[in-house]
Amino acid sequence: MSRKWEEAGKSKLLTLVEENAGRLLTPQERRAVIHGAEEHELVYSGLEDTMIGASEETRATAFAKDTDFRTAALVNAIQKISTVTTQSGQMFL
Known part of the structure; x- marks a missing residue:
């Protein structure tokens, strides 16, 4: 549309x-x-935006915590899982 x-x-x-x-x-x-734009072009564009945001977030975490990028990505993932779990009220069910 x-x-x-x-x-x-x-x-x-x-x-x-x-x-x-x-x-x-x-x-x-x-x-x-x-x-x-074709549908796949929109999907690729959205994916690119997501990847850029994730890369910037990982880089910021790596510098803030003085660690490597792999560890920073793991820290970000754990924080996101914790946030979603806590906000959904599903903690330790």
Whole structure:
């Protein structure tokens, strides 16, 4: 749904540009600009954002605790498990 909305918006913008430029774009040029993100591109983008955040968090923990990255990642994982377990009220059930 978002992809169709994005493509429609880009199409309207290109039409406006064509009118002001006095030149029509070829169908290939239009497709190149209008083409919205495919599902796998959105998934990869989300994964990349998650990995960047996790890497930054691991790096910050490693420097704050003066340890290696593997240990810092383990510390972060244990803290996250602890937080979720405590907040869900499932501690020691």
